[in-house]
Amino acid sequence: MKPIQVGLLGIGTVGSGTFNVLKRNQEEITRRAGRSIQITMVADLDVERARAAVGEGVQVVNDARAVIANPEIDIVVELIGGYGIAKALVLEAIAAGKHVVTANKALLAVHGTEIFAAAQAKGVMVAFEAAVAGGIPIIKALREGLTANRIQWVAGIINGTTNFILSEMRDKGLDFEVVLKEAQRLGYAEADPTFDIEGVDAAHKATIMSAIAYGIPVQFDKAYVEGITKLGAADIKYAEQLGYRIKLLGITKRVEGGVELRVHPTLVPAKRLIANVEGAMNAVVVQGDAVGTTLYYGKGAGSEPTASAVIADLVDITRLHTADPLNRVPHLAFQPSELSDLPVLPMSEVVTSYYLRLRVADKAGVLAQVTGILAGLGISIDAVLQREADEVAGEGAAQTDLIILTHDTREGTMNDALAQMQALPTVLAPIARIRKEELA
Amino acid sequence: MKPIQVGLLGIGTVGSGTFNVLKRNQEEITRRAGRSIQITMVADLDVERARAAVGEGVQVVNDARAVIANPEIDIVVELIGGYGIAKALVLEAIAAGKHVVTANKALLAVHGTEIFAAAQAKGVMVAFEAAVAGGIPIIKALREGLTANRIQWVAGIINGTTNFILSEMRDKGLDFEVVLKEAQRLGYAEADPTFDIEGVDAAHKATIMSAIAYGIPVQFDKAYVEGITKLGAADIKYAEQLGYRIKLLGITKRVEGGVELRVHPTLVPAKRLIANVEGAMNAVVVQGDAVGTTLYYGKGAGSEPTASAVIADLVDITRLHTADPLNRVPHLAFQPSELSDLPVLPMSEVVTSYYLRLRVADKAGVLAQVTGILAGLGISIDAVLQREADEVAGEGAAQTDLIILTHDTREGTMNDALAQMQALPTVLAPIARIRKEELA
Structure with missing residues (x-):
């Protein structure tokens, strides 16, 4: 069978990793995919660097659109990054009927809806394993x-x-x-x-x-x-x-x-x-x-780990490019007609527990003031760690750190509590607030 | 689209988990798969238990072959286990043109070659995510x-x-x-x-x-x-x-x-x-x-974690059952024509490092005898831990534990060393030998 022909847009760290791994493991990847996958064309503004990276036998151009326009190319791999030219090129590649592989998380996080819709309409795949956590599938x-x-x-x-x-x-x-x-x-x-x-x-x-x-x-x-x-x-x-x-x-x-x-x-x-x-x-x-x-x-990053994900996508597309779109996994896991309108909640509605560190005056009554504010807002305390004043190095005995762990609280409520506590004259520096998750 | 119809062979822990998860998450799974997946028939020798597990609306039989013979069934899930009847039923299901999902590691580890060849010849899939590490994909x-x-x-x-x-x-x-x-x-x-x-x-x-x-x-x-x-x-x-x-x-x-x-x-x-x-x-x-x-x-086990893997396979098959076999992932990752004859090495050829514990007489010269044997066979020592005799509880001062970590060694050579050390009159009990891997 004729090899699958791949065009790379951008041959920096991930691009050269993709080229190298695909070449080094060519025999093994072909034995898996059932078909040879070859990078036959590369576009990079730095043509010299690109030529050095791929050697003889690969067409190197400085115009990404020449790759997209090449009828021999089955899959376009976008490794330029960013939202600008990368977005235009991905959409043009889709419009030209090319399948796309991209490692561009910024592009997908911001313009994914438009891109996936275009791919769906055109019946091509946009694969993006490399966009999240590098080599981890x-x-x-x-x-x-x-x-x-x-x-x-x-x-x-x-x-x-x-x-x-x-x-x-x-x-x-x-x-x-x-x-x-x-x-x-x-x-x-x-x-x-x-x-x-x-x-x-x-x-x-x-x-x-x-x-x-x-x-x-x-x-x-x-x-x-x-x-x-x-x-x-x-x-x-x-x-x-x-x-x-x-x-x-x-x-x-x-x-x-x-x-x-x-x-x-x-x-x-x-x-x-x-x-x-x-x-x-x-x-x-x-x-x-x-x-x-x-x-x-x-x-989660690096030349060959990310290449591992890019090539996994190339193999998936190689397997499925002749299949009915219904045979493919939907871009966002769910069928495009079945997406949900479940809202993303504002941060003030998030419920989590908190670590708070207050630099306070080392005086009687401070703990009562602070815990009083929390109690007043219904925030329940999990643990308190009050450092002995002399344990705080170099600050003299007049200040101490008060650390509080809370139980689950609405972020909005915690913001109110922080504002009240920060206003106390005995709180001497901006309060450190770090969220806490049990992950169990 | 008509639902994909699934027949379960055996409804114990994993079978009932599969039934329950598929039912509970039916809406979400359908939104992903693009098609409803339903267990419509269950075979179990304990018909009462099966009926209790699935309730109304599912056909329950005590004869697995009735499931395989049912032309409405698209996928047969084998959850009987073992090499005996399970093997016969899987091969019969394949011969009847059914796709098969199985959690049966024993069957695949021993008879996988025969089963995958039969599936390949018939153009059906045998999926087995649940056979290894339960819910982990x-x-x-x-x-x-x-x-x-x-x-x-x-x-x-x-x-x-x-x-x-x-x-x-x-x-x-x-x-x-x-x-x-x-x-x-x-x-x-x-x-x-x-x-x-x-x-x-x-x-x-x-x-x-x-x-x-x-x-x-x-x-x-x-x-x-x-x-x-x-x-x-x-x-x-x-x-x-x-x-x-x-x-x-x-x-x-x-x-x-x-x-x-x-x-x-x-x-x-x-x-x-x-x-x-x-x-x-x-x-x-x-x-x-x-x-x-x-x-x-x-x-790695349990009712719903294993069901998670079984259902992932059901969804994969639902997606790919109308696709060309070439569009599918090969059973053993590599195309059937491309399997390798790389031999599995006998244990004596394995190279690894070792932890050895010798219960020895607490006498001068014992360490020299033991390390002399290792040196004689070219086995290099990474670390030695000699317990003070009195640290070995309840044994009196006449015995002590000698712990040795070695560098990489051929297992066959280590076996020779163990035989020689075991024969020393100062080695008082069977030597404990545990292999060691750095996994880096």
Whole structure:
């Protein structure tokens, strides 16, 4: 049979990984797919780099549209990234009747609804395993492996940069800024790390998982996004003493009346497997009503791990490109006509438990004031840790840290409590508030 | 569209779970599959139990062949178990043109080659996600999600009974026999636990994963199988002191000249995620050349977790039953014409590292004798732990435990070393030998 011909748009880290793995494992992949899959054309603005990456025998162009226009190309792989030109090219490829594979989470989280509708209308597939958690086949697990389940929640470490930073902060007791510089030096963080450290990248991925889990359209604009830049070494240490670790989690939950979709630093019990995922590794926990808790772990980024996901998509498309669209797995797991209008809830409606750290004056009555405010709003306390004043290094005896763990509370109520507590004259610094999830 | 009609053979734990989940999540599953999937006929020798399980509206018979003969039935789910009647019924269902879903690892590990060939010839699918690691979609991950990879090794906790027993032995410092009774009382172990505790069940599952990982026929008869019945509480304690945990692992590795396929208690570094999988939970680690290390965790048994896998297979078949067989994923991941004859190596050819515990006379020169034997056979030592004689409780000062960790060694060479050491008059009891894997 004639090989499946693939055109790559962009040959940076993931593109060259895809090219290399496909070449190295060509025999084995063909034995599985039943047909050879070959990258025959590559578009990159840097034609020299592209030529160096693919060697002889592959057509290299600087115009992505030449790949899309090539009638020999069966599948277009978009590895440019971002919402701009990538969106136009993906839509043009679909319009030209090409199947598309993309690793572009930003594009799908923001414009997925439009893109999937176009693909559906044209009868082509848009595959995106590489867009979430790199080499971990989590899209396939959610969309196919757990298809029997009513998914209850998904919580994942889906950004390697921030997990690396948090792991280093905990291991070495260092502050965020110091570790960020180290991460940049090691290549775990980009020169402009904003999308990673502010939680935007994780929110893109959580948005995609949310859509698949519950059969709702992608709604990145409804996601609550909070990064790790304000996290202090002290909170990591206190969390540890209380039996928790702090991870940046992407969380989506099905609750009464809607879906929660949020990214923020989260206290997780140290004994949970996901709390022990260290360094740049990713892991996603999925809770289904039939299967219970499942977890998927692996490398969430990098050249060949991401290529592993891109090629899995190429093989799936190779198998199914001649099949009836009805034989295929729907883009968002549910049939397009069967998407739900379950709303994404505003953050103020989210219910979770909290870790609070208050820097307070070391005076009698402070604890009573603080707990009085919580009680007044019906917020129930799980644990209080009051540091001896002299344990707070370098601050003299006039201040101390008061740590409070609460039971489940509406975020809106907690915001009211925080405003009241912050206004107390005995509260001497901005209160640290970190959400807590038991994940059980 | 007309519902897909499913016939169940056997409605015990997994069968009733499948019925219940399919009913409870009917709306959601239909929204995903694009078509309703209904169990319309059930065969069970205990017709009363079957009727109680499914209620009105489902035809209940005591003759499985009536289900197979029913032209309305599209998919037959075999949940009888064992090699006997189950094999005959699966082959008859295939011959009748039915697709088959089975959770029967014993059947597939032993007769899979014959069954898959029959299905291939008839153009039907035999799906078996539930046969390995219950609700964890590991078959799909290995067969599809990691299809880009040359799989290097797979190592899994794939028997919940033994993992529960080992977790309890470690937690509570109890002996095997005591914990086994407890496990039986709690329903984690069967009245006749032989298949679980002797490693046979894990070997069935490892055999299936081995075939899928490397594209070789299922070869249960070539698997090395060692259970946990001889494991002492002392070894669990010493392993802990050395930074390891003991898990019953099913391991299959691709090495020079062949494939390793083995089940045995294994020391795993305590810091590995899989070492922290406790109780009856399962987890499988897969190492691929592109993706690196990935891990899949969840419930490996039980009514609804296993049903989750059975129903995922039902949905896959519902999608693909009208597709060309070429559009489908091959049973053993590789096209049937492309299976490999890579041999499964005899255990004597396996290379691994070892934990040895020798009960020796507390005399000068014993360590020299023992290490002399190892040196003579070219076995290199990683660590030695000699207990102070008085630390060995209740034995007086005349005996002590000598623990040795070795570097990688051929099993055959280790067998020679063990024979020589065992013959020393200063070695006072059978030597405990446990294999060790770094899994990195």
